[in-house]
Structure formats: structure tokens, C-alpha cells
Amino acid sequence: MKIFHQTLLTTVAVTLLFNCNIALAKTEPQTWQNTTVAVTPVYQTDPTIKLTLEQIMADPDWLGRTPENAFWGPDSSQVFYQQKRPGSEVRDWYQRPLNSNDNGVAVPLSQLHQMGSVNVQYSADRQWQSWVFEGNIFVRNAQGQITQITRSNITHRDPQFLLDNRLIYRQGWTYFSTDLTTGLSSELISLKTEDKPKAPAAPSGYLAQEQQKLIGFVAKNQRDKSEQHQANSALRAANPSLAPVAAYFGKDQQIVDASISPKADYLLVAVRKAKPRNEKDIMPNYITETGDIAAEPVRWRVNDFKPEPQKLILVSLTDGSQHPLSYTSLPGYNEDVLAEVKAENAKAKGEKYKSDKIIRDIGLMTDWYWSQSAMRWHNSGEQVAIMLKAFDNKDRWIATVDFDKKALVPQHRLHDNAWVNYAFNDFGWFNSSNTLYFLSEESGYSHLYSKALSGRKAEKLTRGTFEVSNPTLTADDNYLYFKANVSHPGVYEVYRLNLATKDTEQLTKLAGMTDFTLSGDEQKLLLTHSTNLMPEDLYLMAASPNAEVVRLTDTVSAEFKQLPLVAPQIVAVPSSHTKQPVFSKVYYPADYQQGEPRRAVIFNHGAGYLQNSDLGWSGYFREFLFHNLLAQQGYVVMDMDYRASKGYGRDWRTAIYRQMGTPEIEDLADGVNWLVENANVDRKRVGTYGGSYGGFMTFMALFKEPELFQAGAALRPVSDWAYYNHPYTSNILNTPDIDPIAYERSSPIYFSQGLQKPLLINAPMVDDNVFFQDVVRLVQRLIEQEKQDFETAIYPVEPHGFRQPSSWLDEYRRIYKLFEQNL
Incomplete structure (x- = not known):
């Protein structure tokens, strides 16, 4: 068995950069330190290897096939995870017993239904478990016996135990209950988006009333319908063997969510x-x-x-x-x-607005980012x-x-x-009291709070300039486990809050990105850990401080481990506009301080609200390797967590409200100044590129600050926010009918006349996220403005995230050529 003490998993080099107050919220004590941080490799590398674009952009199977969707088995003695099949998009399931010495073994197809799932549900006495496999419901008792409850090609969802240990689940919006003792399955209630059937109405209008009087057949038919309706109602009220009457909510309605009390x-x-x-x-x-x-x-x-x-x-x-x-x-x-x-x-229209009270539209918190239900019953019901x-x-x-x-x-x-x-937005109930726990950003950072129903105010349970996420409560209400970046914004560890003493204990010290899942018996933690230089793998530790960490899987390829990769340093770039610095990755070439000033590239990550300058493995792994290739060839590369990025608190996130593309470009300007002053970079030899939100930023930088960069590549870029989706955009810019000023202030198409330097636009044509239309409209605008220094590459079969290695290779050859020719 491969056992690693925490300090041996990764080595962290920390040096003091400068002194500066980085507290964002006055109510929070300062915890983050202004340090330069980097991760050093733990494997023997081959310094003679030179990266190539062909290798970097090949099918990523060559890197290794990291574990995906890992979860605890029902008895907490093993874990299950998926792994990509070589050369295929199919995923296979693997079983890793805790006492094994290898990566685990493939689960036979005939046994997949026995695994459980990440969303396994427990009965109130924790003697029963239930899960969904391929749309069917299964249960497991305390003796380990598994029973299949449904066997159908129709999908069943949301198993839940009632207080009497009946199991309920739904098929569509019809709820069924199963008595686990007798095996009786009953319809509990059916939710219908239809009008409720009505009893036959008495005739109305002269003709109908006369028809009843004159035609005996019509009168008898009316009586029969009325009597039959009354008989059916009386039968359902008196006979418990029949399913209950459905709940009707009206035609043309749509059910958003529903939840039944225990x-x-x-x-x-x-x-x-x-x-x-x-x-x-x-x-x-x-x-x-x-x-x-x-x-x-x-x-x-x-x-x-x-x-x-x-x-x-x-x-x-x-x-x-x-x-x-x-x-x-x-x-x-x-x-x-x-x-x-x-x-x-x-006012901009020459009008005057008179404010008044309005009835606001309200509904469940059902954002795409959030998977839990917005309805949470206390376990007592x-x-x-x-x-x-x-x-x-x-x-x-x-x-x-x-x-x-x-x-x-x-x-x-x-x-x-x-x-x-x-x-x-995670929230829930304590098990033994009428008290809620929840996450809130009200102090400026995401922290844990509790609120007793008998109390007037919520109590803050954690505090500091860091972000708390993934709260997990133990069944005995003794601990809340969570993930947070306490010591450094780019280092995420696992902690737990002692709810009796209100003390917080740090459980992991792995110096990278660490996620966790608490085992069903609440004695162990399944960790998913990575560093800048090493993709994710699975680890195990006891759910207590200073416990040993055991590596469960090693799925990274030998070919990848040999690469002489440059570990980016995480530096704190002083900001000209905020007290907090801009944390950024910097890739340095060898002997970069020697000789003439260097070329440099600043990469702009996508999504806006995403953190990329952390110490974990990046979702931008191709870009990570491309940046290493550039560093091998003498470039200095910077990757900034500009304002709007995740991980730095509420004020950092909302700096772009109604002005997307302004704070971010100010941060890029500070990045260029830092590179010139600290990394021997020639100000006249700096380029930029990025995709999606990063492509939007490339547009804004080249259009609004034409002297900042000498060339830029905008990949799958947004050119006009009025054409993007509602859930994301309306948060930041409101809606175009209410706030056109924000859209015109934030959309690159309104600033395209400022283009002076070479621009590469790469656009996938079947992008259902940022539409190809964004590029088409901007290109027409540039043509009408008689701009010459731009070119467009289109990718006919690609969606927002490319799938074909040939497309990735073509795209990055063009980006590399752009920088080689212009920097």
C-alpha cells in the first residue's frame, strides 16, 4: 500500500513578496498572506524532453485517465469511481477496496446496480439505504441484503425514507410509496398540470334548459353523469384500497420542484x-x-x-x-x-423615473450551478x-x-x-434541533451561519478572509466539515467545525486543491487532490486532524510524469485600483533575467467567475502545457485571476457589476506593468489570448486599450452581451430593457473602432453557449469600419468546448503563429 505523509505529497515553496493590507471586508480578520507560492514536482523528470503542439493538443488520454465521480460504497469499506475508456468517450466503473494495493478493479456489468451512488439516502434509523441505478430504485438493509424496488424502462427518481420506514420515490410527478416490510407499493399522490375535473354542470341558457325538459334521453344522461361522479367520489373517500385523487394545478402550468414531508x-x-x-x-x-x-x-x-x-x-x-x-x-x-x-x-433618454413599490417576481433558488433542492424538510417532518x-x-x-x-x-x-x-447557497437543518445552517456572503466572504427558529438573528460560525464551501453535517450534529482557502486564496484544504466549542480544526495540509466526501459511517474522508503539476487522484484519511493520508489511485501516465514542466509561481500583483492584489500564475523561462527583455503572453481564463491561479490542477490543462511550451522558448507567461474571478470574496466578484470589461482590463494593465518591472519583459512585446469570457476580455483589451498588447487571440468570444444567456448575464448587467447602459458599456461590439493591433478570432460554428452569430456580427462591424489587422478562423463541427484534437491543434498553431510574428 502506498502511504504518504501529508508533507510528502507536494513540496510548497513560500517566499515573502511585499507587505500590504488585503482585507476586503472590514468585519473579517485578515488571514491571506502576500506570498509567492509554487509547487515543485515529486517525480523524476527528463530535462531533454521538448514539448510540441502536436503532443499537447492530442487526445488527452496520453496524460492518464483520472478518476471521475468517485463515491463511497454502501458499507464505507470501498470506493467506486469512473475512468474513461482509452480512445473512447465511454466511462467504466471501478471498485477500490480500502485494503487493496492497486488502483482497483473494473466492476462487472452484472454488478453495477450493487454499488450504491453518490446520492445514497438513509432511513431515519440509518438501517436502510436507497439509491437509483439506471432509473430504477434499490434498497440495502443493515445486513447488506439488496432489494430491487422497481424494474422498468421508465425513469424513477428521488428515493426518500419516511419516518415509518416506508420508501417513497417518483415517476414523473407521480409519487409512490413502498412498505419495506410487506412489499406493498402504493401511489401516494400524482401531480397534474391540468384543470381539475368538475362535476357535470347544471344546464345553462334557454336552449339547454328546454332540452332538459323536452328530451328525456338528455335529462337521463345528465342525471347519470352526476350520479356517477358522486359515486366515484364517495368510493374513493370510503375505500382505502384505491389510490388518492390527484392534485391538479391547472393547464399550461409547469412543475418546478416538489418535496414531501418525512x-x-x-x-x-x-x-x-x-x-x-x-x-x-x-x-x-x-x-x-x-x-x-x-x-x-x-x-x-x-x-x-x-x-x-x-x-x-x-x-x-x-x-x-x-x-x-x-x-x-x-x-x-x-x-x-x-x-x-x-x-x-x-436620464440618458431625457426622461425622469419615479420610483414606487413593485411586486417582485420570486421563486425557488434553482440556479444551474446548484444541485441540491431548494426545499429542505427537517428529519422530524x-x-x-x-x-x-x-x-x-x-x-x-x-x-x-x-x-x-x-x-x-x-x-x-x-x-x-x-x-x-x-x-x-448550501443550507440544511441540524438533526436534533429546530436550527438551520447555511452559507452566506453577507460579510464579504462565504461563511457558515446558524439560525434557530426561536432566535431573532443568525449566528456566524466561521470568519476570516476566505471562502467556505461544501458544508457536510454529521448525523450526531457534532461537526460541520467544509472546504476553504484559509491560508492562501489558491490553497484549498479540508476543515471541520466543532459545533459544541465553535473551534475549527484543519484536517488536510496537502497544499493544492483538495475536495472531500465524508464516508457513510462518518469515520473517513475520501479526498480528491491535485496540484499545478499533477492531475487529480484519490486519497484516503481518517476524519480527524493529523491523520495519515493514503493514496488510493495513481492514474497519471508515465509519459506525463517525465515532462520537465515549469511550475507556475502564484504571485500577488499589486493593484492600482483595489487594496487587494491580483493573484496570478507566472511561468518563467530559464535564466529569464539574463539578456534582453523577454516576450510575454497574458492568458485570460474563461467563465469570468472561475479561479485559475490556484495550486490545483487546472481545467485548462492544454493551456497549462502550451504555457510551458512558450516558457521553454523564452516567453514569460502570466495567468491572472482578474476581478470577477472566484475565490476572493464578494467585492472581487461584483466589481464588474454593470461594467464588464473595465475592472478586468485595468487588472491586465497592472499585470503588464508587473511583468516589465519584475520579470524582465519588454512592454512592446506582450500579447494576450483567452476563450469565452477570456475571448471577450481580449476584445475589450485590444479595442479599449490599443497600446496595452501588441497582438491578441479571442477564442469562442462574446461580442455583445445582449445575445448571451439570461441566467448568467442578467446577474451582472440586469436586462437590456431595464439597463441598456450596462450592455453598451460592457459589449465589445460598441468599441471595435479602437482596434489597432493584430487580432485573431477563432469561432466554433455549432457553439450553443456563445453563438457563432457573435463573431459574425463583429466581423461585419470590423469590415464596415475598414479594419485590416484581423483574421477569422472557423471550426464547422466544434461546440463551445472543442472535441477534435485536429481542431485544438489548428487553433493553437494559429495562436502560436500570431505571437511569433508579432512579439
Whole structure:
């Protein structure tokens, strides 16, 4: 067995860079240090190897096939994970017993249903487990016996144990319960987006009434229908063997989510008006199997999408009654939170806006980034908590329900003048008390809070200039485990909070990116760990401080381990505009301080809200290797976590509110100055590139600051934010009908006249994220402005994330050529 003490997994070199106060929120104590940090390799490398673009952009199987979707087995004695099949997109499952000495063995296809799943559910007494495999429900008892509950080609979802140990699950929006003792399966309730059937109505109007009097057949038929309806109603009320009457929510409605109490006495459901597709939202696909052009359906544009408000309904499973829950008890439900924005835009039009109270559109917190349900029942079934958000993105509420009054009771409000984050929204109940725990950014950083239903204010449980995520509560309410970047913004370790003493203990010291999953018996942690120089693998440790770390898998290829890779140093670049520095990766060539000033490239990561200057393995692994290739050839390369990036607190995230492309380019300018002053870089030989949000930044830099870079490559870039999607864009820029100023201030197409330096635009044509139309419109704009220093490369079969190695190679050959010719 390969056993590594924590300090031997990676070696971390730390040197002091400069002194500066980096506290973002006055209420938080400073923890991050302004240090230069780098990870050194732990394998023997071959310094004679020279990287090539052909190798870097080849099918990534050559790097190794890292574990994916790992989870604990039902008995906590083994873990399961997926691994990509060589040369294929198929994933196979592997089983790794904790007492094994290898990477594990493939799980036979005939035994896949026995694995459990990452979302295994426990009964209240923890004697039963349930999970879904290929759309069917399975249970396992305390003796390890597995029973299949459903066997169907129809998908079943969301297994849940009731307090009486019945198991419920749903098929579509019909809920079934299974008595694990008798095996009886019953329909619990069916949710219908239809109008409720009505009893035959008495004839209305002169002709109908006369028809009843004159034609005996019609009168008898009317009586028969009425009597049959009454008989059916009486039968269902009196005979317990029949399924209950369905719950009807009206035609043209769509169910957003629903959740049943562990006592099976109430169901909470959110509905909204069904929204038909917009026929304009299509994307031409020119390379098809038939040879024809296909019109692929794609997402709404933010300019066109209008979210439908949701209705929250409490349904009694005892008598079938429905009780709409009003949002009027939520503080701020009728505030005009965008009054200042509307006034500014009205003034620009020569108009005057008069603010007034409005009824805001509200619904469940169901952002794409967030996987847990926004409805959380206490395990006693006595209470339910709901996380709600305003569709203007400025408020998040946690509320409970007064079942007697059939009303929402607000417990916590998080308001943000910019936008409430779509991350850091985990919440739940303590098991042994009517107390909530949740994450909130209200102090400026994501931290843990608790709120007793009997208390007036929430209690803050963690504090500091760091971000808390992935809170995991133990069954005995003794500990909350979490992940955080306490010591450095780029170093993520596992911690736990002692809920009795309120003390925090650090569990891992691996100096990279470490994620965790607590075992079912809550005695062990499954770790997924990586560094800048080493992709993810699985590790094991006891769930206690200073425990030994055992490596469970080693899936990195021998070919990759031999590469003489340059470890980027994480440096804190002083900012001209904020107290906090801009943490950035810098790749140095050998002897970079010797000789004439060097060429340099600044890479702009995508997504905006993403952290790339950390010490973990990057999702941009091709770019990481490309930057090493550039460093081998004498370039200095910088990768900045510009303002808007993840990991640095609320103020860093929201700096771009209503002005995308302004703070980020200011940070790039500080990056260029730092390279010139500290890394022997020639100011006149610096280029930039990036994809998606990074492509947008390349546009903005070359258009608005034409002397900053000598060349730039914009890959799958946004040129006009009004054409991007609603969930992402409306957070940052509101919507075009309310805030056109923000869109015109933030969209590159309005600044294209500033282009003076060579620009490469690379555009995939079947990109259903950033539409090819973005590039087409900008290119036409550049043509009409008679610009000469740009060229466009199109990729007919590629989506937003390229799939073909040949496309990756073509793209990066062009980027490399651009820099070689112009820097």
C-alpha cells in the first residue's frame, strides 16, 4: 500500500513578496498572506524532453485517465469511481477496496446496480439505504441484503425514507410509496398540470334548459353523469384500497420542484406558467450526417427571455387541500431595488423615473450551478425550509412554513446591490434541533451561519478572509466539515467545525486543491487532490486532524510524469485600483533575467467567475502545457485571476457589476506593468489570448486599450452581451430593457473602432453557449469600419468546448503563429 505523509505529497515553496493590507471586508480578520507560492514536482523528470503542439493538443488520454465521480460504497469499506475508456468517450466503473494495493478493479456489468451512488439516502434509523441505478430504485438493509424496488424502462427518481420506514420515490410527478416490510407499493399522490375535473354542470341558457325538459334521453344522461361522479367520489373517500385523487394545478402550468414531508402529511410544490420555445432560438449546423443543414434548437437570449414567476403551494396529503403561500411576508418583496439603475437609464433618454413599490417576481433558488433542492424538510417532518430568490437577482431568502396559518415565516434575507451569488447557497437543518445552517456572503466572504427558529438573528460560525464551501453535517450534529482557502486564496484544504466549542480544526495540509466526501459511517474522508503539476487522484484519511493520508489511485501516465514542466509561481500583483492584489500564475523561462527583455503572453481564463491561479490542477490543462511550451522558448507567461474571478470574496466578484470589461482590463494593465518591472519583459512585446469570457476580455483589451498588447487571440468570444444567456448575464448587467447602459458599456461590439493591433478570432460554428452569430456580427462591424489587422478562423463541427484534437491543434498553431510574428 502506498502511504504518504501529508508533507510528502507536494513540496510548497513560500517566499515573502511585499507587505500590504488585503482585507476586503472590514468585519473579517485578515488571514491571506502576500506570498509567492509554487509547487515543485515529486517525480523524476527528463530535462531533454521538448514539448510540441502536436503532443499537447492530442487526445488527452496520453496524460492518464483520472478518476471521475468517485463515491463511497454502501458499507464505507470501498470506493467506486469512473475512468474513461482509452480512445473512447465511454466511462467504466471501478471498485477500490480500502485494503487493496492497486488502483482497483473494473466492476462487472452484472454488478453495477450493487454499488450504491453518490446520492445514497438513509432511513431515519440509518438501517436502510436507497439509491437509483439506471432509473430504477434499490434498497440495502443493515445486513447488506439488496432489494430491487422497481424494474422498468421508465425513469424513477428521488428515493426518500419516511419516518415509518416506508420508501417513497417518483415517476414523473407521480409519487409512490413502498412498505419495506410487506412489499406493498402504493401511489401516494400524482401531480397534474391540468384543470381539475368538475362535476357535470347544471344546464345553462334557454336552449339547454328546454332540452332538459323536452328530451328525456338528455335529462337521463345528465342525471347519470352526476350520479356517477358522486359515486366515484364517495368510493374513493370510503375505500382505502384505491389510490388518492390527484392534485391538479391547472393547464399550461409547469412543475418546478416538489418535496414531501418525512411524515407524509404535506407536500410542497412550486409551479409556473409553461413557456413555449421561441422559434427564433435556432443554430444552423452545416456538417450533418445527411448532408443537409440542420436547425438546432438553442437557449434563449437574455434580450428575449422573461422569467415566469413561481407559485408556492402547500398540499395536504390528508385531505388533498391546496394552500398557496404568499411571498408578502418576505422583507423587501415589494422594494424597487433597481430604482437607481432605472433612473440613470431614464436620464440618458431625457426622461425622469419615479420610483414606487413593485411586486417582485420570486421563486425557488434553482440556479444551474446548484444541485441540491431548494426545499429542505427537517428529519422530524415538523418543519420545512425553502430557499427563495428574486428574479431581479438582488435578494435571497430562507423561509419556513407556519402550517397552522399556511404562511411563510422569513428566517434570513441576503441582499446584494449587485447580485446574489449562484454559488455558496448550501443550507440544511441540524438533526436534533429546530436550527438551520447555511452559507452566506453577507460579510464579504462565504461563511457558515446558524439560525434557530426561536432566535431573532443568525449566528456566524466561521470568519476570516476566505471562502467556505461544501458544508457536510454529521448525523450526531457534532461537526460541520467544509472546504476553504484559509491560508492562501489558491490553497484549498479540508476543515471541520466543532459545533459544541465553535473551534475549527484543519484536517488536510496537502497544499493544492483538495475536495472531500465524508464516508457513510462518518469515520473517513475520501479526498480528491491535485496540484499545478499533477492531475487529480484519490486519497484516503481518517476524519480527524493529523491523520495519515493514503493514496488510493495513481492514474497519471508515465509519459506525463517525465515532462520537465515549469511550475507556475502564484504571485500577488499589486493593484492600482483595489487594496487587494491580483493573484496570478507566472511561468518563467530559464535564466529569464539574463539578456534582453523577454516576450510575454497574458492568458485570460474563461467563465469570468472561475479561479485559475490556484495550486490545483487546472481545467485548462492544454493551456497549462502550451504555457510551458512558450516558457521553454523564452516567453514569460502570466495567468491572472482578474476581478470577477472566484475565490476572493464578494467585492472581487461584483466589481464588474454593470461594467464588464473595465475592472478586468485595468487588472491586465497592472499585470503588464508587473511583468516589465519584475520579470524582465519588454512592454512592446506582450500579447494576450483567452476563450469565452477570456475571448471577450481580449476584445475589450485590444479595442479599449490599443497600446496595452501588441497582438491578441479571442477564442469562442462574446461580442455583445445582449445575445448571451439570461441566467448568467442578467446577474451582472440586469436586462437590456431595464439597463441598456450596462450592455453598451460592457459589449465589445460598441468599441471595435479602437482596434489597432493584430487580432485573431477563432469561432466554433455549432457553439450553443456563445453563438457563432457573435463573431459574425463583429466581423461585419470590423469590415464596415475598414479594419485590416484581423483574421477569422472557423471550426464547422466544434461546440463551445472543442472535441477534435485536429481542431485544438489548428487553433493553437494559429495562436502560436500570431505571437511569433508579432512579439
